[in-house]
Amino acid sequence: MRIFDPHIHMTSRTTDDYEAMFSAGVRALVEPSFWLGQPRTSVASFTDYFDSLIGWERFRAAQFGIRHHCTIGLNPKEANDPRCREVLDVLPRYLAKDGVVAVGELGYDSMTPEEDEVFARQLTLAVEHELPALVHTPHRDKLVGTKRTLDVVHESGIDPGRVIVDHLNEPTVAVVADSGCWMGFSIYPDTKMDEQRMVAILKEYGTDRMIVNSAADWGRSDPLKTYKTGLAMLDAGFTESDVDKVLWQNPVDFYAQSDRLVLDELPGFAPSAETFAGNSVLRGGGNT
Amino acid sequence: MTGFRLGYGTNGFANHRLDDALRVIADLGYTSVALTLDHNHLDPYAPDVSKQVDHVANQLDGLGLRCVVETGARYLLDPDRKHYPTLVCEEPERRIDFLTRAVRIAAGLGADCVSFWSGIRPEHVPPDTAWRRMRVGVSEVLEEATALNVPLGLEPEPGMFVEHLSDALRLREELGAPELLGITLDVGHCVAVEPEDAATCIRRTGALLVNVQLDDMRTGVHEHLEFGEGELDLPATLAALSEVGYTGVAAVELPRHSHAAPEVAGRALAALHAALVPPNQETTDGADLEWVSDVDHPWLVEAEQRVRRNPAAIGTLFPAVGRKVGRAPLRPEADQQGLVHGTVDDLARIRLLAVLSEVLDPALLSGEVAQLYRYGDDAERRGVLRGLAVLPAATVPTGLELVKDALRANDIRLVAAAMGDFAARHLDAHSWRHGVLKCLFVGVPLAAVSDVDGRTDEELLRMVADYADERRAAGRDVPADAVKLLEAS
Numbered sequence: 031m032r033i034f035d036p037h038i039h040m041t042s043r044t045t046d047d048y049e050a051m052f053s054a055g056v057r058a059l060v061e062p063s064f065w066l067g068q069p070r071t072s073v074a075s076f077t078d079y080f081d082s083l084i085g086w087e088r089f090r091a092a093q094f095g096i097r098h099h100c101t102i103g104l105n106p107k108e109a110n111d112p113r114c115r116e117v118l119d120v121l122p123r124y125l126a127k128d129g130v131v132a133v134g135e136l137g138y139d140s141m142t143p144e145e146d147e148v149f150a151r152q153l154t155l156a157v158e159h160e161l162p163a164l165v166h167t168p169h170r171d172k173l174v175g176t177k178r179t180l181d182v183v184h185e186s187g188i189d190p191g192r193v194i195v196d197h198l199n200e201p202t203v204a205v206v207a208d209s210g211c212w213m214g215f216s217i218y219p220d221t222k223m224d225e226q227r228m229v230a231i232l233k234e235y236g237t238d239r240m241i242v243n244s245a246a247d248w249g250r251s252d253p254l255k256t257y258k259t260g261l262a263m264l265d266a267g268f269t270e271s272d273v274d275k276v277l278w279q280n281p282v283d284f285y286a287q288s289d290r291l292v293l294d295e296l297p298g299f300a301p302s303a304e305t306f307a308g309n310s311v312l313r314g315g316g317n318t
Numbered sequence: 319m320t321g322f323r324l325g326y327g328t329n330g331f332a333n334h335r336l337d338d339a340l341r342v343i344a345d346l347g348y349t350s351v352a353l354t355l356d357h358n359h360l361d362p363y364a365p366d367v368s369k370q371v372d373h374v375a376n377q378l379d380g381l382g383l384r385c386v387v388e389t390g391a392r393y394l395l396d397p398d399r400k401h402y403p404t405l406v407c408e409e410p411e412r413r414i415d416f417l418t419r420a421v422r423i424a425a426g427l428g429a430d431c432v433s434f435w436s437g438i439r440p441e442h443v444p445p446d447t448a449w450r451r452m453r454v455g456v457s458e459v460l461e462e463a464t465a466l467n468v469p470l471g472l473e474p475e476p477g478m479f480v481e482h483l484s485d486a487l488r489l490r491e492e493l494g495a496p497e498l499l500g501i502t503l504d505v506g507h508c509v510a511v512e513p514e515d516a517a518t519c520i521r522r523t524g525a526l527l528v529n530v531q532l533d534d535m536r537t538g539v540h541e542h543l544e545f546g547e548g549e550l551d552l553p554a555t556l557a558a559l560s561e562v563g564y565t566g567v568a569a570v571e572l573p574r575h576s577h578a579a580p581e582v583a584g585r586a587l588a589a590l591h592a593a594l595v596p597p598n599q600e601t602t603d604g605a606d607l608e609w610v611s612d613v614d615h616p617w618l619v620e621a622e623q624r625v626r627r628n629p630a631a632i633g634t635l636f637p638a639v640g641r642k643v644g645r646a647p648l649r650p651e652a653d654q655q656g657l658v659h660g661t662v663d664d665l666a667r668i669r670l671l672a673v674l675s676e677v678l679d680p681a682l683l684s685g686e687v688a689q690l691y692r693y694g695d696d697a698e699r700r701g702v703l704r705g706l707a708v709l710p711a712a713t714v715p716t717g718l719e720l721v722k723d724a725l726r727a728n729d730i731r732l733v734a735a736a737m738g739d740f741a742a743r744h745l746d747a748h749s750w751r752h753g754v755l756k757c758l759f760v761g762v763p764l765a766a767v768s769d770v771d772g773r774t775d776e777e778l779l780r781m782v783a784d785y786a787d788e789r790r791a792a793g794r795d796v797p798a799d800a801v802k803l804l805e806a807s
C-alpha cells in the first residue's frame with residue numbers, strides 16, 4: 031500500500047511515528063500550518079514555525095524516506111488576534127517556496143467577522159499564487175460553518191477543483207460533494223471520523239474527489255489511520271486499486287495542481303541509525 | 319530562443335551496445351549525442367540498416383536526444399589500415415560511398431549533420447592532387463546531401479590534409495560556399511594545432527558552425543583529454559559558443575576513454591556545468607537577446623537577465639530555482655546528496671548571486687543577501703552559503719553571520735554548504751574548528767570542507783583526537799574521516 035497523507039502535523043510527532051509511517055507505506059505527506067495548542071503572540075513565532083515547515087521538518091522527514099510538503103496560512107483561530115494578523119503581510123514570501131503546495135489551513139473557527147476577512151483574503155492569495163487551498167470546517171456548528179465556507183469559496187472566484195474542504199463527516203459531505211470541491215476526511219481514534227464510517231461514506235459517495243488523512247497532531251491521534259482505513263476498505267470489498275486511488279492518487283492529483291509536488295524516492299535513503307552515529311535524529315549532542 | 323545542446327560521442331562508448339550507450343548518456347543528463355557509425359554501432363553496411371535506423375531514431379526520440387552523425391570510425395572500411403580509404407588517397411570511392419550512406423542515415427535519423435574529415439595525405443600524393451581529390455570527393459557527397467537536405471560538417475583534424483580551420487574555410491570558398499557545407503570544430507584541436515584559441519576559432523567560424531566536439535588538449539599534442547587535464551579555457555569556449563548564437567550539438571569527444579565511459583561522461587558533464595558562465599551581456603534590450611544560449615536551462619539565462627534589469631526580482635526568482643532547473647547533485651556518482659559538490663540548484667543560485675553582485679551597490683548587496691537567507695528555505699539558504707565565495711569583500715561581515723547561523727543548524731546540507739571556500743578564507747579559527755568537528759559528528763564528509771590541509775592546526779587535532787577517544791569509550795566506530803585526519807598529522 032503506498033500512502034500519501036495529505037494532512038498531518040509532523041512537527042508534533044516523534045521519530046518513531048516517522049518510522050512506523052514509512053513501514054506502513056507512507057512515502058509523502060503534506061503538513062498544513064496550523065494552531066500550536068498554545069496561542070502565539072507575535073508574527074515572529076509564525077515565521078520561525080513556517081521556516082521549520084520548509085526547512086528542518088522537511089529535512090527530518092527525508093531522513094526517514096518520506097517526502098515532506100506543507101501548506102502555509104493563518105489559521106482561523108489566530109485570525110481573531112490582531113497581534114497575529116500581521117502575518118498576512120509575510121505570507122507571499124512563503125507561498126513562493128518549494129514544497130508549499132497550498133494555502134491553508136483556512137476556514138472558520140468561531141465564524142467572526144475577522145475570520146471572514148482573513149479567510150477571503152487568503153483565498154485571494156491562493157488565486158494570485160496559483161496555489162490550491164486547504165480549508166477546514168469548524169468543530170462547532172459544523173453544518174452551518176461548512177455551508178458558509180462554501181459560499182466564501184464561491185465568492186472568491188477560485189476554481190472549486192482547487193479547493194479541499196477538510197474534516198468532513200456524514201452531515202457535511204453532501205453539500206461539499208455538490209460544490210465541486212474535494213472532500214477531506216480526518217480519521218481519528220475517537221473524534222471526527224473512524225475507519226468504518228469512512229468506508230460507509232465511500233460506499234455511498236464513491237471514490238472520486240475523496241481524500242483521507244490522519245490529521246495527527248499533538249492531540250490524541252494516530253498517524254497510521256490512513257493505513258488502517260486502507261485495510262478497512264479492503265475488508266469491505268474495495269479493490270487494491272480503489273485503495274490506491276483514495277490513499278495516493280487522489281491527494282497527489284489534488285496537490286499536483288500546485289506544480290510543486292516532488293515524489294521521487296529519496297536518493298540513498300537508509301535508516302537513520304547508522305548515518306547519524308547512534309544519535310536519534312541529529313540532535314547535535316554534547317559537541318554542538 | 320534556442321541554445322546549444324550538450325552531448326557525448328558514442329565513440330567514447332565503444333564497449334557499450336548502442337542502445338545502452340544512448341540510455342546512459344541520456345540518464346547522465348546529456349541532451350544530445352554524436353553518433354559515430356561503426357561496425358557495432360549502426361553499421362551502414364548491415365543488411366537491415368534501414369530497420370536499424372528506424373530503431374535508433376525511435377530511441378533518440380524517446381530519450382529526447384538530438385544527434386549528429388560522425389564518420390571517424392577506425393577500421394570500418396578497411397580492417398588492416400586505420401581510417402582507410404580517405405578522400406585524398408588513390409581510391410577514394412569507398413570513402414565517398416560511405417559518406418553518402420552516412421548522409422542517408424542522417425536523414426533517416428533526423429540528425430543535424432554529417433561530420434567528416436579529409437584523411438592523412440599519403441607521402442607520395444602531391445598536395446595539389448590531394449586538394450583536387452578533396453574538391454571532387456566533397457562535391458560528390460554534397461550532391462546526396464543536397465538531395466536530402468542534410469548539412470555536412472568538414473572537420474579540420476591534426477595531422478590530416480585539411481588540418482587547420484583556415485584550410486577548411488578555403489576549401490569551402492573554392493567550392494562556391496555551398497550552403498550545406500559547414501564546419502565541425504573540435505575545440506581541443508584548436509588548443510593543439512590552431513594559431514588562435516578555441517574561442518577565437520569559434521568566433522571566426524560563426525554561422526558556419528554545424529557541429530562542435532568538446533575535449534581538452536595540450537599545445538602540440540593531439541591527445542583527447544578530460545576537461546581540466548589540458549590547457550583549454552572551457553568557460554571562455556562555451557561562452558563563445560553562446561556569443562555566436564550556436565544552437566547545435568556540442569558533444570564531448572573522448573574516443574580513448576571507453577573503458578570507463580559512464581564515469582568519464584559523468585565527470586565531463588559536471589565540468590561543463592561548472593564552466594557555464596552567464597553570458598557577459600551589455601544590453602538589456604529584448605531584441606538583442608537572440609544570441610544568448612540557453613545551454614541546459616533557458617530559465618536560468620532569463621532569470622539572470624531579469625536580475626540584471628531589476629535586482630529586486632531575485633526575491634521571487636530565488637525560491638523558484640529548484641522547480642525550474644532541477645535539484646540533482648552535480649556529481650551523483652561520488653556525491654549522492656550533493657554535500658561535497660553541491661546540486662544543480664545550488665549552482666544556479668550561485669550564478670544568480672554573481673549577477674546580483676555585479677548590478678547591486680555593495681552596501682545594498684549585504685542586506686539583500688541576508689534577506690535571501692533569512693526568508694530562504696533549506697535549499698535557498700544552501701545556495702546563499704555556497705554563493706558567499708563569489709561576493710565582494712564588503713559582504714564578508716554579513717557572510718560570517720550567515721555561516722555561523724548555518725553551523726548552528728543540524729541540517730547536514732546546510733552545515734556542508736557553510737564550510738566551503740568562504741569559511742576557509744574568513745571564518746575565525748575557533749568557529750572553523752567547531753565546524754569541522756560538527757561535520758565529523760553529523761556525517762558530512764570532510765571533502766565538503768575547503769582547505770582542510772591548510773587550516774588544520776594542533777587544537778583541531780586535539781579536538782578530533784578527544785572525539786575519537788569518546789567514540790571508542792562508548793564502543794562506537796570512529797568516523798573514517800577523523801581517522802584519516804589524525805593519521806595525516
